Amino acid sequence: xxxxxxxxxxxxxxxxxxxxxxxxxxxxxxxxxxxxxxxxxxxxxxxxxxxxxxxxxxxxxxxxxxxxxxxxxxxxxxxxxxxxxxxxxxxxxxxxxxxxxxxxxxx
Amino acid sequence: xxxxxxxxxxxxxxxxxxxxxxxxxxxxxxxxxxxxxxxxxxxxxxxxxxxxxxxxxxxxxxxxxxxxxxxxxxxxxxxxxxxxxxxxxxxxxxxxxxxxxxxxxxxxxxxxxxxxxxxxx
Numbered sequence: 669x670x671x672x673x674x675x676x677x678x679x680x681x682x683x684x685x686x687x688x689x690x691x692x693x694x695x696x697x698x699x700x701x702x703x704x705x706x707x708x709x710x711x712x713x714x715x716x717x718x719x720x721x722x723x724x725x726x727x728x729x730x731x732x733x734x735x736x737x738x739x740x741x742x743x744x745x746x747x748x749x750x751x752x753x754x755x756x757x758x759x760x761x762x763x764x765x766x767x768x769x770x771x772x773x774x775x
Numbered sequence: 776x777x778x779x780x781x782x783x784x785x786x787x788x789x790x791x792x793x794x795x796x797x798x799x800x801x802x803x804x805x806x807x808x809x810x811x812x813x814x815x816x817x818x819x820x821x822x823x824x825x826x827x828x829x830x831x832x833x834x835x836x837x838x839x840x841x842x843x844x845x846x847x848x849x850x851x852x853x854x855x856x857x858x859x860x861x862x863x864x865x866x867x868x869x870x871x872x873x874x875x876x877x878x879x880x881x882x883x884x885x886x887x888x889x890x891x892x893x894x895x896x
Contacts, residue, residue, distance in 0.1 A: 702882040704820075706820070711870055711889060712883070714883060717875065717880045717881060718880055718882075723882065755820050757882075759881045765822060766820045766821065766822055769819040
């Protein structure tokens with residue numbers, strides 16, 4: 669099975685900062701990676717699909733990059749509403765594994 | 776508007792069974808793969824399993840294989856999760872999600888609000 673890791677597990681940043689979250693797959697997943705944002709008590713929200721494509725309706729300050737085993741989610745200008753936990757998920761195999769999550773706090 | 780609504784959660788004793796449902800509306804249900812995802816209290820997301828558009832292919836995380844079964848009724852726009860031999864570590868909020876399979880993009884682009892399952896004596 670494909671394992672996913674994320675770093676850091678949590679971070680604290682200021683409004684306006686550029687934030688980068690890393691996701692690594694245990695084997696090549698090509699570009700079959702999605703990123704989600706989840707706020708407490710709410711269902712996850714799809715931000716990025718196919719590693720770098722922005723989901724319709726998602727703010728352009730979110731971007732994704734990477735291919736193969738290493739991927740990043742970047743929030744270019746952090747806003748208070750971005751406080752949440754972010755998860756990556758692979759789709760290369762039919763067993764869709766999530767990463768453990770990265771919690772983003774606003775200073 | 777695409778909507779997914781889960782139901783059937785509740786409190787069940789260890790070793791017991793529970794059946795969850797998820798009704799979809801606002802889209803052609805039969806054209807999409809569907810997934811179940813769960814989240815234990817204070818923990819991250821765990822993919823539970825998925826089912827192909829026509830129900831001919833299903834996949835499960837190892838921890839539920841042989842205990843959980845996913846099915847669907849496309850005539851009723853409904854996804855099911857039959858859970859047997861429940862354990863305390865199955866306690867979680869269970870979400871159903873639509874996979875954007877029709878476009879080929881994938882990613883779970885719509886989610887239900889979730890239903891709570893608690894396994895305890």
